[in-house]
Amino acid sequence: MADDYRPGSREDFDRLYQVAYPRVYRTLTVLLSDPAAAEDCAQDAFVQAFRAWSRWRPSAPAEAWVHRIAVNRAISYRRSAKLRSVGEILRRVGRPAPSPDPADHVMRSDLLDALRAIPPKLAAAIVLRHVHGYNNREIAAALGVSERTVGSRLRQAGERLRRALEPSFSLEASSAFQAESPETYAKD
Amino acid sequence: MPKTDRDSLDPMLQARLRAELGAVRPPTSEPRYASAGAPIRVWRLAPLMLAIAFTGILALTAFAATGSPNPAVWTNRVETVINPPAPGPSPESEPAQPQSQGAPVAAPAHKPTAPPTERAEPSGSPEHESPEPSDDHQSPNPSPSPGPSPSSSPSGDH
Numbered sequence: 402m403a404d405d406y407r408p409g410s411r412e413d414f415d416r417l418y419q420v421a422y423p424r425v426y427r428t429l430t431v432l433l434s435d436p437a438a439a440e441d442c443a444q445d446a447f448v449q450a451f452r453a454w455s456r457w458r459p460s461a462p463a464e465a466w467v468h469r470i471a472v473n474r475a476i477s478y479r480r481s482a483k484l485r486s487v488g489e490i491l492r493r494v495g496r497p498a499p500s501p502d503p504a505d506h507v508m509r510s511d512l513l514d515a516l517r518a519i520p521p522k523l524a525a526a527i528v529l530r531h532v533h534g535y536n537n538r539e540i541a542a543a544l545g546v547s548e549r550t551v552g553s554r555l556r557q558a559g560e561r562l563r564r565a566l567e568p569s570f571s572l573e574a575s576s577a578f579q580a581e582s583p584e585t586y587a588k589d
Numbered sequence: 590m591p592k593t594d595r596d597s598l599d600p601m602l603q604a605r606l607r608a609e610l611g612a613v614r615p616p617t618s619e620p621r622y623a624s625a626g627a628p629i630r631v632w633r634l635a636p637l638m639l640a641i642a643f644t645g646i647l648a649l650t651a652f653a654a655t656g657s658p659n660p661a662v663w664t665n666r667v668e669t670v671i672n673p674p675a676p677g678p679s680p681e682s683e684p685a686q687p688q689s690q691g692a693p694v695a696a697p698a699h700k701p702t703a704p705p706t707e708r709a710e711p712s713g714s715p716e717h718e719s720p721e722p723s724d725d726h727q728s729p730n731p732s733p734s735p736g737p738s739p740s741s742s743p744s745g746d747h
Contacts, residue, residue, distance in 0.1 A: 418620055426615035436616075444621040451622035510609055512602070531603045532610050559598055566602070 406463045409455035418447055421464040425471045428528045431513060432475040432521045433482075442478050446471035461542045465535065468543035472525045479521060515565035523558035530555060 406413040425446060429439035450457075450467045457466060516524045522544055529535040529543055537548045544551065598606075651663040 414622075415620075418622070422620075423615045427610045427613050430613050431610065440616055440618065443615075444618070447620060448622045448625045451625060512605060512609060516606075527598070527606075528610070531598050532607055562598070562602075 406457075406459070408457045408459070414451055414454050417463050417467065421467050422447065424464065424533050425468060427532065428468065428525060429471055429475050431516050431524055431528050432472065433478060434513075434517055438478060438482070439475075442474045443471055446474045449474070462539050465539045465543035468525075468529065469545055472521065472544065476521050511566065515562055518565055519558060519561045523554050523561065526551060526554040527558045527562065
């Protein structure tokens with residue numbers, strides 16, 4: 402990621418949006434199963450980033466910085482969605498289930514479902530690394546953790562994904578992170 | 590221990606993940622931040638806030654000084670303070686202005702440019718009102734009558 406953006410520049414933020422919005426949206430579709438929610442959170446993240454654009458420091462990659470805002474926004478959305486879902490279940494007791502949204506078909510697969518089943522920060526690390534090609538430093542900036550923690554998360558995410566998809570796929574052992582100690586996600 | 594960027598995911602699974610997420614097309618909606626506008630910084634409003642505060646303090650001061658909420662009164666007061674009316678030639682004539690002499694009705698608004706002598710005339714001293722007192726000064730005591738005094742008559746009888 403070549404960050405030649407200038408903080409506070411409207412033109413540079415427009416350019417950042419053109420480059421980063423599709424990637425941010427795809428990341429959020431993994432974290433959020435609802436496409437509309439993914440779009441909403443992505444747009445909110447860019448609004449928030451735009452308001453803080455003058456305070457952005459080039460020491461952190463701009464796209465990773467926006468990703469960090471978007472992932473945090475998605476995690477907050479998931480928390481509130483859980484509370485809403487409880488209310489929805491209570492309201493729908495005794496009624497027929499609604500028909501599935503055709504748009505959800507695109508977002509459904511065993512792989513994406515497995516990613517959504519693991520903690521969102523683990524899933525985000527997988528997507529940032531294996532879909533967007535971020536290195537450890539960029540993932541660390543995107544998730545607001547240290548590079549050491551990134552390695553730990555990638556290893557744990559791989560293990561969880563492998564268990565969820567067995568026996569469909571096999572994941573090779575992550576020898577690169579063998580010295581990592583298990584991370585407690587309650588700290589985050 | 591430095592971490593490497595080695596993949597820990599099966600290449601086939603990685604390719605499938607890229608393909609599935611690559612098929613996801615973000616909706617081409619208008620960027621929401623474009624209509625959000627730039628945030629208004631507080632310090633940019635500082636001159637306006639200072640001007641409003643200064644005007645408010647000025648109005649309160651003027652109200653306290655004049656006792657009137659009318660800005661026209663404040664203006665008149667300022668003009669009076671900056672350009673006071675020319676003082677009269679003699680300060681003694683000022684105390685004579687009050688209507689103690691029973692003048693018909695004093696003019697409610699004296700023109701500050703009016704000559705002070707015109708105002709001093711109706712309030713003249715009582716000595717100038719009637720000529721009689723001046724005659725009294727000429728003969729305050731009864732003068733001896735020109736007629737013959739009783740004391741001189743014996744000599745005349747003689």
